[in-house]
Amino acid sequence: MNVSLPVKISLRTIALGYLFVLLLVPIGVILYRTFENGIGAFAESISTPAAISALNLSLLIVAIVVPVNVVFGIVVALALVRGRFPGRRLLQAVVDLPFAVSPIVVGVALIMLWGANGWFGAVESLGFKVIFGLPGMVIATIFVTLPFVVREVEPVLYEIGEEQEQAAATLGADTWQTFWRITLPAIRWGLTYGVVLTVARALGEFGAVIMVSSGFPGVSQTLTLLVHARYIDDHNTFGAYSAATLLMAIAVIVLLLMTLLDRKRSTEE
Amino acid sequence: MITVTGARKNYGSFAALDDVSLDIPSGSLTALLGPSGSGKSTLLRSIAGLESLDGGTVHIAGEDVTTVTPQKRDIGFVFQHYAAFKHMTVRENVAFGLKIRKRPKPEIEKKVNELLEIVGLGGFQSRYPAQLSGGQRQRMALARALAVDPRVLLLDEPFGALDAKVRTDLRTWLRRLHDEVHVTTVLVTHDQEEALDVADRIAVMNQGRIEQVGTPEELYDRPSNTFVMSFLGTVSKLNGQLVRPHDIRLGRQPELALAQHEGTAETLGITRATVERVVHLGFEVRVELRNEATGEPFSAQVTRGDAHALGLAAGETVYARATRAPQLDAVPVT
Numbered sequence: 001m002n003v004s005l006p007v008k009i010s011l012r013t014i015a016l017g018y019l020f021v022l023l024l025v026p027i028g029v030i031l032y033r034t035f036e037n038g039i040g041a042f043a044e045s046i047s048t049p050a051a052i053s054a055l056n057l058s059l060l061i062v063a064i065v066v067p068v069n070v071v072f073g074i075v076v077a078l079a080l081v082r083g084r085f086p087g088r089r090l091l092q093a094v095v096d097l098p099f100a101v102s103p104i105v106v107g108v109a110l111i112m113l114w115g116a117n118g119w120f121g122a123v124e125s126l127g128f129k130v131i132f133g134l135p136g137m138v139i140a141t142i143f144v145t146l147p148f149v150v151r152e153v154e155p156v157l158y159e160i161g162e163e164q165e166q167a168a169a170t171l172g173a174d175t176w177q178t179f180w181r182i183t184l185p186a187i188r189w190g191l192t193y194g195v196v197l198t199v200a201r202a203l204g205e206f207g208a209v210i211m212v213s214s215g216f217p218g219v220s221q222t223l224t225l226l227v228h229a230r231y232i233d234d235h236n237t238f239g240a241y242s243a244a245t246l247l248m249a250i251a252v253i254v255l256l257l258m259t260l261l262d263r264k265r266s267t268e269e
Numbered sequence: 270m271i272t273v274t275g276a277r278k279n280y281g282s283f284a285a286l287d288d289v290s291l292d293i294p295s296g297s298l299t300a301l302l303g304p305s306g307s308g309k310s311t312l313l314r315s316i317a318g319l320e321s322l323d324g325g326t327v328h329i330a331g332e333d334v335t336t337v338t339p340q341k342r343d344i345g346f347v348f349q350h351y352a353a354f355k356h357m358t359v360r361e362n363v364a365f366g367l368k369i370r371k372r373p374k375p376e377i378e379k380k381v382n383e384l385l386e387i388v389g390l391g392g393f394q395s396r397y398p399a400q401l402s403g404g405q406r407q408r409m410a411l412a413r414a415l416a417v418d419p420r421v422l423l424l425d426e427p428f429g430a431l432d433a434k435v436r437t438d439l440r441t442w443l444r445r446l447h448d449e450v451h452v453t454t455v456l457v458t459h460d461q462e463e464a465l466d467v468a469d470r471i472a473v474m475n476q477g478r479i480e481q482v483g484t485p486e487e488l489y490d491r492p493s494n495t496f497v498m499s500f501l502g503t504v505s506k507l508n509g510q511l512v513r514p515h516d517i518r519l520g521r522q523p524e525l526a527l528a529q530h531e532g533t534a535e536t537l538g539i540t541r542a543t544v545e546r547v548v549h550l551g552f553e554v555r556v557e558l559r560n561e562a563t564g565e566p567f568s569a570q571v572t573r574g575d576a577h578a579l580g581l582a583a584g585e586t587v588y589a590r591a592t593r594a595p596q597l598d599a600v601p602v603t
Contacts, residue, residue, distance in 0.1 A: 163352035170346040171366035
């Protein structure tokens with residue numbers, strides 16, 4: 001496309017201005033408010049028992065959700081790409097459901113299912129507390145992050161095809177050896193992206209988690225819930241900003257890791 | 270020795286293999302030749318165990334392997350698109366089968382280096398497949414297949430993805446390699462020139478069946494039907510008979526189209542024809558002609574020297590006669 005110089009410049013200005021106002025200004029405000037009283041105040045604010053507990057809880061949820069999603073994601077992606085079974089199209093659609101359903105609806109649905117009066121509510125009387133406990137938050141997070149690994153691994157599986165696996169078979173490798181030595185290494189980049197997206201979403205999830213968490217500081221508050229509680233309930237805006245910055249910092253670290261891995265990939269291929 | 274007996278394979282209503290029986294002698298290099306959809310790849314993949322048969326049996330070295338998995342068939346398989354393990358170096362690729370078999374490290378190292386020397390990839394051990402050309406990747410794939418000392422080597426259109434020059438180089442190279450290692454080899458190809466060039470036996474396939482099996486000479490000189498004749502080499506139709514264009518003798522006068530002591534122009538069926546076009550193809554000259562009696566076009570192949578001596582030019586009249594025409598079963602050309 002050929003556009004004149006003034007048009008080009010104004011298009012770029014609009015695009016950059018848009019990004020600036022929508023992304024950079026809000027983030028900048030948070031960073032400014034976090035550090036306006038110096039780094040000491042920030043450190044103090046994120047090292048309160050409630051904050052440390054929230055950070056630990058968020059990381060614990062991530063640590064449970066990621067392996068579950070990796071195993072499930074690979075199995076489902078393999079089934080979708082390689083499988084020939086009735087209901088494959090249905091499964092294809094179901095995988096995307098979490099993208100379509102609002103997280104708060106997920107939360108409501110989980111309460112109706114696992115809550116004291118829900119279909120599976122009986123497990124609570126056995127002493128296993130799902131709703132208002134860690135299991136509920138984990139289930140909610142799994143629900144909303146479920147498509148990421150599947151959707152990142154699936155196209156890679158299509159692309160590599162089955163020939164490498166067949167070649168491995170003719171060379172004597174059994175199914176398990178073929179999976180570990182051929183399939184898994186071949187899909188590792190798709191898997192990595194899927195994991196990164198899962199981590200980011202699991203850390204940031206709010207709507208579904210707030211519905212199923214009791215929200216007690218130091219007990220069942222994740223980082224996002226802490227931000228919310230400090231801001232709304234405690235009117236501790238500075239505390240909210242600090243917690244938000246911590247959340248962002250973790251996300252940035254994850255992003256940086258992804259960029260580093262990406263660079264490693266481009267030198268390898 | 271590979272023996273396939275009564276092999277059948279259907280994809281829905283399409284019969285990829287329709288009662289195929291074939292013997293492949295030990296140490297031979299046999300080509301399965303046919304157009305796409307003729308079942309040649311399906312047959313090869315059935316021998317490998319990558320495809321299961323709906324009926325019939327496969328024996329390798331006397332052992333019934335019909336229901337044996339590819340892992341246990343003791344075969345080497347080379348794919349058209351290399352199927353290189355992209356995340357492994359050349360060394361790791363070639364060593365794969367040996368590692369699976371848990372051979373001692375020094376033995377693996379020695380074997381891999383030997384094979385890479387044989388396939389001309391010595392010094393490429395640490396490269397990744399992405400850093401190799403297509404021809405090099407395919408040679409690596411061959412080394413990988415040969416590393417496990419397979420009983421049979423199966424090649425599925427191994428040169429199909431390569432450009433013309435590399436293809437001819439590689440097939441000459443494959444022929445030499447086969448003379449060195451003598452492993453029973455089956456090669457699938459749709460390229461008749463490739464089959465004639467490398468194979469010592471050719472099985473021509475068409476519509477899920479084997480049309481004819483024999484040496485390249487047998488198939489070329491004594492094709493059993495019109496399909497085999499027209500698939501292997503060029504054909505021309507002279508007075509309703511299929512002949513090779515180089516078996517058409519041309520002369521300026523009827524008598525000159527005769528070879529010595531063969532009869533008269535009348536008994537030998539000499540055809541008057543008009544030269545329509547003379548095409549110079551290096552050493553050969555293709556003469557496009559029109560039968561003056563029937564109006565049918567046909568073409569003849571003569572050497573450059575003969576074309577010059579005859580002074581062939583468009584519009585002139587010549588006399589043509591088929592010097593030999595094979596006896597064919599009537600099979601419709603598809």
